[in-house]
Structure formats: C-alpha cells, structure tokens
Amino acid sequence: MTPTDAQRRIIYQARRGLKELDFYIDPYVKSHYLNADADEQKAFETLLGYEDPDLLLFFLEQERPAEEAVWALIQKLKALKYAS
Numbered sequence: 001m002t003p004t005d006a007q008r009r010i011i012y013q014a015r016r017g018l019k020e021l022d023f024y025i026d027p028y029v030k031s032h033y034l035n036a037d038a039d040e041q042k043a044f045e046t047l048l049g050y051e052d053p054d055l056l057l058f059f060l061e062q063e064r065p066a067e068e069a070v071w072a073l074i075q076k077l078k079a080l081k082y083a084s
Contacts, residue, residue: 043069
C-alpha cells in the first residue's frame with residue numbers, strides 16, 4: 001500500500017528519538033499503521049501530538065491520556081511488541 005502525503009507526515013512524526021518510545025512505536029509504524037482503519041490512524045495521529053515525557057508516562061501506565069482510543073492504541077502497541 002502506498003502511503004498518502006498525510007500518512008507520510010505521520011510516519012515521519014513517529015520518529016521520536018527516545019529509545020523507550022521507539023521500542024513500541026517503530027514496529028507499529030512499520031507493520032500495522034498503513035493497514036489500520038481510519039479511526040486507529042486518527043488515534044495514532046493524536047498519540048503523536050503528545051510530548052515525549054507524557055507518552056513515556058502513558059506507556060509506563062503511570063498516567064492515562066484523555067482519549068480512550070489513544071489509551072487502547074497504547075495497549076495494542078505494547079501487546080504487539082511483546083507478542084513478537
């Protein structure tokens with residue numbers, strides 16, 4: 001599947017530079033993002049709008065994002081990483 005310009009922008013934004021976040025985000029972007037439905041892609045875009053320190057707290061389950069779809073996506077990213 002060829003990504004749209006908007007999807008390319010999101011894929012580029014997914015490169016966080018924080019190893020702990022890239023551990024979860026990179027595999028999802030490489031294997032699942034382009035095949036995800038529109039709602040999940042929107043949740044991913046929302047997730048990327050958070051600052052790295054906030055994302056780290058979400059992935060460590062010390063805090064939760066306001067959006068339930070983002071929280072569900074974080075749980076999916078973690079499950080995908082540990083399933084492999």
